[in-house]
Amino acid sequence: MTETIAELAGRLIGSDAGGWTQDGARALVAGLGWSWTETAAGPVIGTGRSTGDARLRPVREWEERYADGEAYLELAVPVQPAEPDAASQAAAFRAVKDELTAALGEASIMGVYGDLGPFFDSGPLWGTPFLRWRGKPDTLELRAGKTGPELILQPTDPVENCFWRQGIGEENSITGFFGSRNDPSNGGLGFPGGWSARSWETVTNALADFLGTLPADTTALGTSISMPVYGELPDGDSPILFDVTCRDRLLLGCFASDDADPAALGWGTVAEHPETRRVWPDDDDPKWRIDAGGPGEPSGRALAETIVATARAMGVRTPADLIVGGEAEWIGAYRVRFYGLGLATG
Incomplete structure (x- = not known):
């Protein structure tokens, strides 16, 4: 029987990444029943799902300032491929959002990344929506990916540390918008300062x-x-x-x-x-x-x-x-x- 996206989300939330160390990440992948293949760009994770392989994002030199001993910043799992046009991509994201909300409740955080995603990555041109079910030590995120929505399991602190550090006041230092609910899951959530347009x-x-x-x-x-x-x-x-x-x-x-x-x-x-x-x-x-x-x-x-x-x-x-x-x-x-x-x- 094919695993639903909600069931996959539940398994990811219930997984133990062991602090996202090398050994912890390998144990995470093994616990999910997936395979691990090393590549120059980082590990490729065989999921056996029709939507394709998952990706582990290693901490690179310029990202070390946001991490605290983690070797990896996220595990990204494609869950719903769609045609490349904006309407199809938006509809695919909405369908996954509705399934996850029914299973997990309303997301703790919602928003749009704009040009600058986590760790300064750029997202797809059609739009960059995201939803987060925040937790400690890990957070589950639904994010717009290159071919369709992706589920992201990530250590909570690095992604929030990166966001907070963008509040330096320089023009365009933060893009998009960020919304949070008054919910216990958002306890201790910090908000960076913004910036002002000067021209x-x-x-x-x-x-x-x-x-x-x-x-x-x-x-x-x-x-x-x-x-x-x-x-x-x-x-x-x-x-x-x-x-x-x-x-x-x-x-x-x-x-x-x-x-x-x-x-x-x-x-x-x-x-x-x-x-x-x-x-x-x-x-x-x-x-x-x-x-x-x-x-x-x-x-x-x-x-x-x-x-x-x-x-x-x-x-x-x-x-x-x-x-x-x-x-x-x-x-x-x-x-x-x-x-x-x-x-x-x-």
Whole structure:
């Protein structure tokens, strides 16, 4: 009988990695009933599963600062191959997420890595969602892999140490977003400091990365984002300028006055973007809108340039004056930090 993904997850959680030493990792693999083959890139682990071999990630020289005696940082097991397009990848991730949630309960942590994954790896271009069932000494993670979602068993401390050390305040030092539940499993969890965008170019790049994959990420995670964005204007007012909402489609609303000429900046009306009516049923509130599409469809760069140009046309002087509404910080039971945007929250 074929082992389900939930059953595999249970076996991984119940395994003993022996501190992730050489001997401990070998005992872990043997205990799972899998084979071990040495290669130049690290051990390849034969699982006998139709989804292919697993991988052990050795601690390399530049990663030693995050480890404390571990020889390996993770065991990655492919669990659900999918076609390479964003919609197929997001659907495969969501299916595994639903199976694991039914078996293990809600994940302790959810988020999106952006350009910088654990230990500075880059993820797939379609999106980089992840979920973690945090534990001590090990954590189980569902992560977007190159060919489909992967289950990752990892020592908890190194991956969290790497994340915490990225909070150095330099632009783009942390990407994506990170959400955690108020749950006993998150006891002792640390949060790094963020960074602030210092130029409109940085804001444009950060928004482009965030918006380009957002519908794929939220579809995969089975969640939605509702993000108001405010602007501090020279007259001292701080009105809402934009509303970004995303579940299976990315929809943007703009509250700019006609004096800013939103149409020339790339905004349309409900007649041009009828899907937006499901979020904003009043055709004039907001008047200006964009339906950016579903997984794999948004042009993050074009959307970011439109938002930045509109904010500046409305009188927002600096990136520090563009503010993500605090309402966006809660996604269901998760408190979310939008590290990758480099914008203030208030």
